[in-house]
Amino acid sequence: MNDSRLRSGLSLWQVVIIGIAYMTPMTVFDTFGIVSGVTEGRVPMAYLLALVAVLLTALSYGRLVKLYPEAGSAYTYARGTCGSQFGFLVGWSSLLDYILLPMINSLLSGIYLRSLFPHIPPALFIMAFTLLVAFINCRNIKLLANLNVIFVGLPVILMGIFIYLVIQGVSHHAGSGHVWTLAPLLNGNASVLPLIGGAAMLCFSFLGFDAVTTLSGDTRNPGKVIPRAIFITALSGGLIFFVAAWFIQLYYPNNAQFKNPDEAMPEIVLYVGGKFFQSVFLVAILVNTFASALASHASAARLLNIMGRDNIFPQKFFGYNHPQTHSPLYCILFVSGISMTAVFFNLDTAVSLISFGALVAFSSVNISVLMHFAVLKKQINSLREGINNVVMPLLGLLTVAVMWFNLDKDALELGLTWAALGAAYLVYCKLTNKVVVLSEV
Secondary structure, eight states: OOHHHHHHSBOHHHHHHHHHHHHOTTHHHHHHHHHHHHHTSOHHHHHHHHHHHHHHHHHHHHHHHHHSOSSOSHHHHHHHHHOHHHHHHHHHHHHHHHHHHHHHHHHHHHHHHHHHSTTSOHHHHHHHHHHHHHHHHHSOHHHHHHHHHHHHHHHHHHHHHHHHHHHHHHHHHHOGGGTSOSHHHHTTOOOSHHHHHHHHHHHGGGTTGGGGGGGGGGBSSHHHHHHHHHHHHHHHHHHHHHHHHHHHHHHOSSSTTOSOGGGOHHHHHHHHHHHHHHHHHHHHHHHHHHHHHHHHHHHHHHHHHHHHHTTSSOHHHHTOOOTTTOOOHHHHHHHHHHHHGGGTOOHHHHHHHHHHHHHHHHHHHHHHHIIIIIIISOOOSSHHHHIIIIIHHHHHHHHHHHHHHTSOHHHHHHHHHHHHHHHHHHHHHHHTTOTTTTOOO
């Protein structure tokens, strides 16, 4: 580790802030009505189950970061433990998650801003939003981390105000005794299957906790910091989701009050805080989208940069880092170009593709732990080793399998098509003796 890395690299909490920004905490309001219907009014319990499932995979990520501290991502771990061909397919599939999320954030910015300024074409908002995100990402990574403190802090403060208004409203109408109750957690229903279905849906809210692994090259002492950051990011995001869901469920025990449960967010905020608070909340959602765009843009560019340095993509372009800012400049511009296509893209299709890429990454990380520790190193001779190296990653795989079964059909078909293109490229490399892509670590 050189001195400049120690002086200029990201700290633990800067990495965590970027990870939380990537996860967009206010998504709990967007999905509440849907999940409340599925779980029969037990959204907080579903979040707890989802958090446990995600933490199992987070533990696998943390173990692999210690093996590959300098260049993170599921791609690196799969390549190092299961071979370069498997690693390439994982990296190729994961690109769906990393590259399309910045584009979706650009698309959402156009939707939100158009609602405020209906006479201006959304394409102008999308281009301006994307250019601003690219400009900040081209600067030193610390600038992005420091700005995200503000962009994450504002929505969290508004969520705190929302909780205060809920407590005041419930106390006024039903008495203070009704505020501190376990009703939001249990809600009088003991059925398990609806909870599992709801938890599987909510696992997708955690997409992005793993993106902090791509910041290994920008972090002080990554072998120590990144594993902790992964776990803290997932846990912090889960707690934010849980607390917010608890108080929303307290105010809305079921979906009876919503005109449109699938898009209940505006109604949730309106009934609790009034029209002005609703307007402020919508602005905060736009800020949250900007924070997510900054974080996802940075992660996507760094994954491309890692694959460029490995010569999977043209090294001169994708492997380039600016000598002053140390940012992967060309990769940032490349992601910006893709984000600009939000002008033409369909939101539903992009969201479904992201889910496929994330599940490939989650699955491969748990497989990589099994392969490295249990198969290659054969560290299964004691009870502790058996639990750490076999049981825990298998449990992680099991929870990811539940998410696979709940994946949208269109997402599966489109994702498999994308994966098939990657496989075809591998065949092409084999036939043309382009072994540089297929070389082992």
